[in-house]
Amino acid sequence: MREFIYYSKKARTSGNWKDLKKAGRMDIVCNVIIQALFISNKMREDVHLHLIFNGAPNPPMHLEFVSNKDIPISKKDVAGLIKRMLYKCNENRKIEVFPGCFIEKKSFAKLVKELEDKGKETCILDTKGEDIRKVDDKKLNNCVFVIGDHEGLPRKEIKKFKNKVSIGKKIYFASQTFIIIHNELDLRGV
Numbered sequence: 210m211r212e213f214i215y216y217s218k219k220a221r222t223s224g225n226w227k228d229l230k231k232a233g234r235m236d237i238v239c240n241v242i243i244q245a246l247f248i249s250n251k252m253r254e255d256v257h258l259h260l261i262f263n264g265a266p267n268p269p270m271h272l273e274f275v276s277n278k279d280i281p282i283s284k285k286d287v288a289g290l291i292k293r294m295l296y297k298c299n300e301n302r303k304i305e306v307f308p309g310c311f312i313e314k315k316s317f318a319k320l321v322k323e324l325e326d327k328g329k330e331t332c333i334l335d336t337k338g339e340d341i342r343k344v345d346d347k348k349l350n351n352c353v354f355v356i357g358d359h360e361g362l363p364r365k366e367i368k369k370f371k372n373k374v375s376i377g378k379k380i381y382f383a384s385q386t387f388i389i390i391h392n393e394l395d396l397r398g399v
């Protein structure tokens with residue numbers, strides 16, 4: 210499984226919004242979901258995507274997508290899927306809203322710790338990191354790639370990561386970062 214965390218500082222944590230941009234840049238979240246989960250005409254079969262929403266009114270929220278053919282996702286209505294998941298959130302337990310689509314109250318720090326406790330290497334995407342082309346297959350295969358929103362990851366969080374990976378000196382949209390990582394792994398057959 211290719212595993213990713215997308216961190217959004219301002220994405221709304223309730224489902225009562227209409228304007229994607231005003232909902233804490235939910236437009237970027239939608240692009241991230243599409244680029245993480247899809248290739249032309251089909252869903253990727255090997256993706257585990259975590260989204261952390263830290264916006265008002267009820268942060269933090271952890272939405273999780275484990276790719277499978279039964280996810281009821283249409284590229285035309287990703288926002289609708291996010292809303293339906295947010296409406297179903299339960300304060301006390303993780304809910305599987307649709308097959309492979311989960312929501313729970315969980316912070317970024319707790320999620321990262323849990324993944325590391327399971328033996329995963331968390332790798333933050335950062336222009337100052339190690340060139341992805343120089344990272345060996347074995348390490349890339351075990352990485353959980355951590356990607357920030359349009360404002361980037363909070364400085365205090367960046368400092369906590371020992372693994373930093375770069376995809377070049379140019380700064381890409383978060384959603385483009387997913388495409389580039391997927392392409393690198395596709396080319397390597399990892």
Ligand SMILES: C[S@@+](CC[C@H](N)C(=O)[O-])C[C@H]1O[C@@H](n2cnc3c(N)ncnc32)[C@H](O)[C@@H]1O
Nearest residue numbers: 334335336356357360361375376377379380381
């Ligand atoms: C639009 S960028 C964030 C821009 C923000 N102003 C900043 O400087 O961090 C969104 C995310 O994509 C990732 N990213 C973008 N370009 C990258 C690159 N060349 N190498 C590694 N990660 C990159 C980073 O994780 C970043 O937080």
